[in-house]
Amino acid sequence: MTWRFALVIVPAASDDRRIDFADTFREIDPSAPALSVGELSTQRGDGIFESIGVVDGHAQEVAAHLDRLAHSADICDLPRPNREQWRQAVVLAAAQCPPRGEGVIKLILSRGVEHGPAPTSWVTAAEAPDNTAVRERGVRVVTLDRGYGSDVPGRAPWLLLGAKTLSYAVNMAAIREAKRRGADDAIFLTTDGFVLEAPTASLILQQGRRFVTPAPNGGILHGTTQLSLFEHLREGGYETAYETIPVADLTTADAAWLVSSVRLAAPVSAIDGRELRVDRGLTASFNRYLLSPRT
Structure with a gap:
């Protein structure tokens, strides 16, 4: 990924939409050193982030991403981001993305x-990787034990489950393990046999005209792309639901997708070696919608 733009954000006191926050941003060379050696984001992964997809220069689902950034900040005891300041920073970053095609904006808030x-x-902008093949071909996944039971999020809030933190070493290790097993990606399970999410995506299962995703009360990161796609499905007359999904339901689903802000909708073609039907027409319609301008 080639970084095109980076912007440091100086904390501001007001969240008034009438204020121009231009003087609180500092543009920096994205290829030059910028962080202190004492920075806790790099020393301890102590911070949060968001990745916003950009299509033809338009940043997608900005409001939902800023909502989730604030939610993660609350969970992690970080200062609440100044929403209007960050929104203006996203506008500046989007202007640096390609006018045609896809890009990605990252928002990072560290403890400092x-x-x-x-x-x-800080905020960065870059061209997005080409995900055309994976959207068409799909992904083969394996299920991996996440190492905790479904009751843990309520008992241990200090684990920060449900926050999008910079501590992604476990997620990346899970993807490496999936590849060692001959797959492309993974789906996490609780130790008591319930479905969670993928390391970098939400899971959606199709059951006839009904679409379900794991309920976010299990310490799952609430997916902005999944939320938007569920709204689109309801408008099309489909039923959507959040449920506690047992692992057995993975083998009986009509179809499944991993969805995220940059990859968009990738159909699941196999789970633990069991082939799964790929609905190419429905997948294409999902991605046409997700590639349309959305606020």
Whole structure:
């Protein structure tokens, strides 16, 4: 991924939409050193982030991403992001993305430098990887034990389950393990046999004209793409639901997708070696919708 643009955000006091926050941003060379050696985001992964898809220069689902950034900040005891300041920063970053095609904007909020006075915040923009093949061909997945039971999120809030944190080492390790097993990606399971999510995507299952996704009360990151796609499905007359899904339901689903802001909708072609039907027509309609301008 080639970074095109980076912007440091200086914390601001007001969230008034009438204020121009231009003087609180500092553009930097994305290829040059920028972070202090004492930065807690790199030392401990102590921070949160969002990845926003950009289509033809338009940043997608910005409001939902800013909502989730604030939710993650609350879970992690970080200062609440100044919503209007971050929205203006996204506009600046989107202007640096290709006018045609796809890009990705990343929002990062760190606890800052150790013993420092304030958090560190920055925004980057880059061209998105080409996901055409995976949207058409699909992904083969394996199920992996996430290492905790379905009751853990309620008992141990300090695990920060449900926040989009910078601590992604486990997620990346899961994808590497999936590839060692001959698959492309993974679906996490609780130790008591319930379905969670993929390391970098939400899971959607089709059951006839009904579409379900794991309920977010299990410490699942609430997916912005999944939320938008569910709204689209309801408008098309389909039923949608959030449920506690037992692992056995993976083998009886009519079809399944991994969905995320940059990859969009990737059909699941196999789970643990069992082939799954790929509905190419429905997948194509999902991605046409997800590639349309959405606020």
